[in-house]
Amino acid sequence: MNEEGFLYERISRRLLEQIGAGSYAVGQKLPSVRHLSRLFQVSxxxxxxSYRQLEAEGYLEIRPQSGAYVRHCDVHDVPEPDGSRYPLLPVEVSLSEEVLHYMELHVMPHQVRLGIALPGVEVMPVERVTQTIREVARHYPQETWDYMHPHGFPQFTHHLARRSLSYDVPVVPDDIIVTGGAMEGLSLALRSVSRPGDAVAVESPTYYGTLLLLKTHQRRVVEIPTHPRHGISLSALERVFAERGVSACIVSANAQNPLGFTMSLERKQALSALARRYQIPLIENDVWGDTVYEEGALPVKAFDDDGWVLYCNSFSKTLMPGLRIGWAAPGRFQRRFLELKQLSTITSTSLSQIVMGRLLESGFYAQHIRDLRGTLQRQVEATAREVRAAFPPGTRLTRPTGGCVLWVRLPGRVNAVALFEKAAREGIHVFPGGVFSLDNKHSDYLRLNAGGPVTGAVVEALRWLGRATSELAGGCVME
Amino acid sequence: MNEEGFLYERISRRLLEQIGAGSYAVGQKLPSVRHLSRLFQVSxxxxxxSYRQLEAEGYLEIRPQSGAYVRHCDVHDVPEPDGSRYPLLPVEVSLSEEVLHYMELHVMPHQVRLGIALPGVEVMPVERVTQTIREVARHYPQETWDYMHPHGFPQFTHHLARRSLSYDVPVVPDDIIVTGGAMEGLSLALRSVSRPGDAVAVESPTYYGTLLLLKTHQRRVVEIPTHPRHGISLSALERVFAERGVSACIVSANAQNPLGFTMSLERKQALSALARRYQIPLIENDVWGDTVYEEGALPVKAFDDDGWVLYCNSFSKTLMPGLRIGWAAPGRFQRRFLELKQLSTITSTSLSQIVMGRLLESGFYAQHIRDLRGTLQRQVEATAREVRAAFPPGTRLTRPTGGCVLWVRLPGRVNAVALFEKAAREGIHVFPGGVFSLDNKHSDYLRLNAGGPVTGAVVEALRWLGRATSELAGGCVME
Structure with missing residues (x-):
């Protein structure tokens, strides 16, 4: 794979450059497929x-029997990563665990909750799930009482396995280990495949919890530049793999936090193939996988025919964080993973496993995530409109393909921690972007949660944030 | 503190030697207090x-206005540790994680459950607790839904703190961090105070989970000889502390697993003072604390006036393992512990915290453990009687002061793993003693769980075990 990525992506990029530069305005027709095929000497x-990709990303609309038309030419998109800032060498994680305290506002009363990446309880089926909890407590007193088998409650893990029916390489119940949320899965996966002092490749930006996890386990980090729409740079990753520079890689291929991209199938396959070719374990955090707006997104694990992918997921983002229930399919590292699990928390909450088993069995969960995907997409789009209206010129933001966060670059090099602190005093919880990478690469970024309905209070908060950004930027709000 | 321990313990030991040797038979009167005071030149x-200690241990009875009478002269007690096997130097943990699979029989159907150390569900208030789960699901839908604050549900942690009212140094709610059981607490405590390569002092024998935890975190181990009735040797520990040979120590002072001793108040105070004097963190696993038969047992934490004790506990042994809920009071290491917790499992199950909060608030838990203590003591004594009757001569066993396990030394150097395997084929789950220490110090020991009622099936299983032990021992069943 060369530095330029896939052929079709090169074509997409060229088209986007032209659209962004105004060569094709909204509503105008793009060149025919045949024309471009000759021009680029491709099939x-x-x-x-390439056209289908740009359509999925919302840039154009393909009208049958007619052609491709520009639908969107948003120059507000966040910029692509600057390769010069990525030396691809291991460094110590310079973040302080202090950032964990940025999380705490979430559980304080009277906050506008734009901080933690999480669907709001308002859009969740609280009544149905708590009803199920009551039923399970009534009908499964013995099973909820004791330690659960470390492999988990069979009705639960069998349904988890069935969800992989469409994978090239399905997961079977015996592959699965139940965890106390995805964070425990990531932690155990990391410890299963690496040792203190090792280096691990990560997306940049990535979930701050991943960086801190690496720090607390004394792993060094190689940051891999990550495209806001296509995901981790496979060519950069291959270079690092080829040089044996890392002992593992942690990725999110679906609705990545904070960028919101979903990798294409081809890229997911290629990523799985890289892991296999270089025999380097891939820890896949798929905690947002079920929230990808387009139905049926596959994880990298779907192509894992040699067991190099340690898959981690949970129901904290798609259903109920308080259940603290997740699962992992650690591939060839399953035995080691299980041992570490037993020595970390022995087994996971029995009641939560039985509850999830029933919600999967009845088909309720499948229906719920179909609804949730639509809800989150509408909320994210509504929030993005408010941000565009409320924030000063020069603000740029992602267009997520799943999940419920927006990644916002503030204009005029505004320090997002200053904005965080100002906002906290107003009862508005946001997350500063600097903690999602190292060396201040994203200190002028902000992550906004769009997990709740866009109420009047949310609109007010976004307007307040827009004004505060203007003030912090002083006059310097030009690009 | 000298090698001999406390003065009164020396006197107790001398008296026991005489009783064991038959100098004083059951029912006979011991020398008067005044006489011994002159003899030993002590107050x-x-x-x-010394007399009160021997009374608490069941050896004698003090009759007011009369004197002390021998009540018990059991030469079946397990032997004291052999100092020559304890070089007090750090070693790698040689156990294999394979031993975790010894645990799995517990969750298999149709087992006689003498393996895992755990009160049986038959003696537990299942109906009342599952009723509370249903009420909490009904009345606290929002609170059970979301991530809980890492410090825990206030009603829960406030009641936990109140339980320390009688401590010299009480625990306050802000000291507490909720964990997913005590095992998570131990793991986080260990990581809060030590690094890979460090050595950690442990009791020998100790809970095998502790040894494996140290192994998976690449800590070496210094085994400290531990007396079956008095607990860890403070003089040996002091020698190791003084030589700066360890960066932490893990202990259980109450109803220790597997020995069943409860340290005296003086020893607990002295242990806390050692930690403070040498500034070496003490990780206290108090998971059996509430099961000490005599009411009001204090942990070492009760004397921790300088924050060197990291206290860990849970409700897995005293109420419901499936809740996966515990707590820690990590003293001066609280900040670091909290950071590691957030990066391990973020927070603990919300529902379990609210359920325990209500059971503490209503006084139900306090009443329950009063009942449970009596039940466990009766079951342990009944099981011990059966063991004495069923096992061949030369078998020796502990007389626990709390908890529900018996620690049995098999005669004739019988290999307990062989017995474990033979028993497993019969559907009887026991735990081989070799995994509770290193270098085969206890390979001829067996741990028996007496957590359930002594049913006909249990009696049958114990008789089978006795016969199997005789067979394995061949003719060599003499002492």
Whole structure:
């Protein structure tokens, strides 16, 4: 794989450059597939792939029997990563665990909750799930009482396995280990495949919890530049793999936090193939996988035919964080993972496993995430509109393909920690972007949670944040 | 503190030697306090302390206005540790994580459950607790839904703190961090105070989970000889502390697993003072604390006036393991502990915290453990009687002061793993003793759980075990 990525992506990039530069305005027709195929010396299929990608990303609309039309030419998109800031060498994690205290506002009363990445309880089926908890407590007193088998409650793990029916390489119940949320899964996976002093590759930006996890386990980090729409740079990752520079890689391929991208199938396959070719374990955090707006997103694990992917997921983002229930499919590292699990928390909460088993069995969970995806997409789009209206010129933001966060670059190099602190005093909880990477690469970014309905209070808060950003930027709000 | 321990303990030991040797038979009167005071050149109080200790251990009975009478002269007691096997130097943990699979029989159907140390569900208030779960699910839907604050549900942690009212140094709610059981607490405590390569002092024998935990975190171990009735050797520990040979120590002072001793108040105070004097963190696993048969047992934490004790506990042994809920009071290491907790499992199950909060608030838990203590003591004594009757001569066993396990030395150097395997094929789950220490110090020991009622099936299983032990021992069943 060369530095330029896939052929169709190169074509997409060129088209986007032209659209962004105004060569094709909204509503105008793009060149025909046949024309571009000749121009780029590629097959018609490759051009079609590029057009389909741009359609999925919302840039154009393909009208049957007619052609491709520009639908969107948003120059507010966050910039692509600056390769010069990525030396691809291991460094110590310079973040302080202090950032964990940024989380605490979330559980304080009277906050506008734009901080933690989480769907709001308002959009969740609280009544149905608590009803199920009551039923399970009534009908399974013995099973909820004792330690659960470390492999988990069979009705639960069997349904988890069935969800992988469409994978190239399905997961079977015996592959699965139940964890106390995805964070425990990541921690155990990391410890299963690496030792203190080792280096681990991560997306940049990535979930701050991943960086802190690496720090507390004395792992060094190689940051891999990550495209806001396509995901981790496979060419940069391959370079690092080829040099044996890391002992593992942690990725999110679906609705990544904070960027909101979903990797294409081809990229997911290629990523799985890289892990296999270089025999380097891939820890996949798929905690947002079920929230990808387009149905049926597959994880990298779907292509893991040699067991190099340690898959981690939970129900904290898609259903109920308080259940503290997740699961892992650690591939060839399953035995080691299980041992570490037993020595960390022995087994996971029995009641939560039985409750999830029933919600999966009845089909309720599947229906719920279909609804949730639509709800989150509407909320994210509404929040993005408010941000565009409320924040000063020069503000740029992502267009997520799943999940419920927006990644916002503030104009005029505004320090997002200053904004965080100002906002906290107003009862508004946001998350500063600097903690999602090292060396201040994203200190002028902000992550906004759009997990709740866009109420009047949320609109007010976004307007307040826009004004505060203007003030912090002084006059310097030009690009 | 010298090698001999406390003065009163020396006197107790001398008296026991005489009783064991038959100098005083059951029912006979021991020398008067005044006589011994002159003989040993110690105060009357010291002799009284020795008599009270022997009374608490069941050896004698003090009749007011009359004197002390021998009640018990059991030469079946397990032997004291052999100092020559304890070089007090750090070693790698040689146990294999394979031993975790010894645990798995516990969750298999149709087992006689003498393996895992755990009160049986038959003696537990299942109906009342599952009723509370249903009420909490009904009345606290929002609170059970979301991530809980890492410090825990206030109603829960406030009641935990109130339980320390009688401590010299009480615990306050802000000291507490809620964990997913005590095992998570131990793991986080260990990581809060030590690094890979460090050595940690442990009791020998100790809970095998502790040894494996140290192994998976690449800590070496210094085994400290531990007396079956008095607990860890303070003089040996002091020698190790003084030589700066360890960076922490893990202990259980109450109803220790597997020995069943409860340290005296003086020893607990002295242990706390050692930690403070040498500034070496003490990780206290008090998971059996509430099961000490005599009411009001204090932990070492009760004397921790300088924050060197990291206290860990849970409700897995005293109420419901499936809740996966515990707590820690990590003293001066609280900040670091909290950070590690957030990066391990973020927070603990919300529902479990609210349920325990209500059971503490209503006084139900306090009443329950009063009942449970009596039940466990009766079951342990009944099981011990069966063991004495069923096992071949030369078998020796502990007389626990709390908890529900018996620690049994098999005669004739029988290999307990062989017995474990033979028993497993019969559907009888026991735990081989070799995994509770290193270098085969206890490979001829067996741990028996007496957590359930002594049913016909249990009696049958014990008789089977006795016969199997005789067979394995061949002719060599003499002492």
């Amino acid at each position: 018609v299929n490759t051009v079609m792939q | 009357v109080n010291t002799v009284m302390q």
